[in-house]
Amino acid sequence: MAALDRALGRVEDVLLVAAIALGTALTCTQVVLRFVFSNSIDWSEEVTIYAMVWASFVGAAAGLRLRSHLIVDALLLLAPPGLARGLARAGLAITFLFGLAFAWYSAWLVVRTQALGQLTPALQIPMWIVYLAMPLAGILLAFRAVLLLAGVERDSVQSPKR
Secondary structure (H helix, E strand, O other): OHHHHHHHHHHHHHHHHHHHHHHHHHHHHHHHHHHHHOOOOOOHHHHHHHHHHHHHHHHHHHHHHHOOOOOOOHHHHHOOHHHHHHHHHHHHHHHHHHHHHHHHHHHHHHHHHHHHOOEOOOOOOEHHHHHOHHHHHHHHHHHHHHHHHHOOOOOOOOOOOO
C-alpha cells in the first residue's frame, strides 16, 4: 500500500504541476499576445479553465495526502486524546464516504455526458474528458482517507499537539 501511495502521490503532483503550469503559461501568453500584438489564441481561455478545474479536483486529494485542508480543530484541542483520535477517525470515515459518493455520481455524469456526445465549445473535444477529473478526485479522496484510517502513515490520525 505504501508503494501505491507514493506512486499516486507522484501522479497527483505531476498532474497538479502540469495543469497549473499550462494554465499560467497560456494566461501569460494570452496577455502578451493581446496587449503587445493585438492578437489572441481562440482556445486558450477554455484550456486554462479546464486546467484549473483539473488542478482543483486533483488538488483536493493531494491536500488530504499532505494534510493541508483547513479543519476546525477547537473540539479536537479540548477533547481528551482518545476522543480526539476517535473524532479524527470519524472525520476520515466521512471523507471516505463522501469520496465514494462523489466518485459514483460524477462517474454517472461522465457516462451521461459521453452518451449525449457533448463537445467543448472551442476545442471540440468530448466534454466527458473534462468531467473525468471529478470521479478521479473522488476515488483519490476515498483512497487517501482509507490510507489515513488504516494507519499507513503512523502519525496521520492523532490528536493535535497541545
